[in-house]
Amino acid sequence: MKNEQIAKIKKRLLSLRDEIRKVIDWRDTSQGGDGAMDEIDQANELIEKEMGFVMSNNMMANLKEVEEALDRIERNRYGKCLHCGEEISPKRLEVLPFARFCVPCQEKMESKGY
Ligand SMILES: [Zn+2]
Structure with a gap:
């Protein structure tokens, strides 16, 4: 994967x-007050649009996946399947920047019910 591609993905991951x-902050601190709601709606929308996330209780898990992907970028391990070590296709990473596995491995795991 090219450095510039990774740089682009890193930017997306950071935002x-x-x-x-x-x-998450809003959920932690807010008692359901008004004002903040709009901003959160916007953030939700952006994340959903950007990533196709299913919002709800998965925020912490999502955050962790994003942080792990950033960590892999820092360690120059980004874009490699954590299972077989093969490169994950750039197309897949474009859709799912924090993908940990290549498509064949992912499918194998899903069929096993992990
Ligand atoms: Zn793999």
């Missing part, structure tokens, strides 16, 4: 992380 944190 995604910010958005997720915003939502």
Whole structure:
């Protein structure tokens, strides 16, 4: 994978992380007050649009996946399947920047019911 592609993905991951944190912070601190709601709606929308996330109780898990992907970028391990070590196709990473496994491995795991 080219450095510039990775740089682009890193940018997306960073802004995604910010958005997720915003939502989590809001949930932690807000008692359901008004004003903040609009901003959170916007953040939700952005994340959903960007990633196809299913919002709800998965925010912490999503944040963790994004942070792990950033960590892999820092360690120059980004874009490799954690299972078989093969490169994950750039197309897949475009859709799912924090993908940990290549498509064949992912499918194998899903069929096993993990
Ligand atoms: Zn694999």
